Amino acid sequence: MNLAEKVRQKYSAMVSDLASNAGEPVVIAKKESVKNFMAALRADSEFSFDLLMDLFAVDYLFWEEKEKRFEIIYNLYSLTKKHRLFIKVQVRETDPTLDSVAGVWPAADWYEREAWDMFGIRFSGHPNLKRILMYESFKGHPLRKDYRYNERQPIIGPLN
């Protein structure tokens, strides 16, 4: 039984599906319970995911087979158990909101700000959800697939 299956066995109420990507186990979690799920994975001594290595979003706008537009990907690692797990959460275009995990891993703070800045994913309960890379006057979210690649918003200088 691989790691993802173990996780599903223990937390079946919070997991909606399993997948694998390049040999790495992937757990697809339910959006509603994501914060509790993450807190449990961190606290559980069987998994003890004490390190959030990455958190990012993907926009599947042009993938017809994807019912939900955005996927938020958590890359968890356990320093004591030396194992890794990817968790994905899918959100709809109309409501790109999910709970912040900044209370579980403080490292999530800036990652979530980046996902907000680039994709417009709202993390409710985040202590300071504002842009991290772009400037405050910037309109829109540049890594969304429907943001035109050559649409520029200079602070000074011409539009070219």
Place this chain on the structure above:
Amino acid sequence: MGAVTVDKFSFMTTKLNDAIGWARKFSIFQYPFVTACCGMEYMATACAHYDVDRFGAGFPRFSPRQADVLFVVGTISHKMAPVLKRVYDQMCEPKWVVAFGVCTCTGGFYDNYATVMGIDTIIPVDVYIPGCPPRPENVLDGLMKLQDKIQNQKQEV
């Protein structure tokens, strides 16, 4: 073999404009505005192997008020643009600007939401050094072109 007498040669004639130009072109205090990968090549040029000090430009000043030449080295983003403009505005006349690398010349291969399409859309540029990144020889060539420009321009005093 007698003693060399120098009294015949103890003066020379020149034009004030040329003399000031000569002095200025060999005492370039540069402000390195380094933002990206081109910085490595800038460092290679500045270090002993290529020794930019041979051209009188070996003295980087990290205050724009003490600098003569602004070296813009690396990608300039729209977020950085107001900072670059302010640094330029703070420099005293006479001042020159070198665009180092294609990113600063034209935006280079970037064509996206983040990058300024050439710093000459924001500040005037005197010498463009293309290359991604330019080799040190290329940089020295650009520097010598800048020296020519300084020498031959009308010197404001």
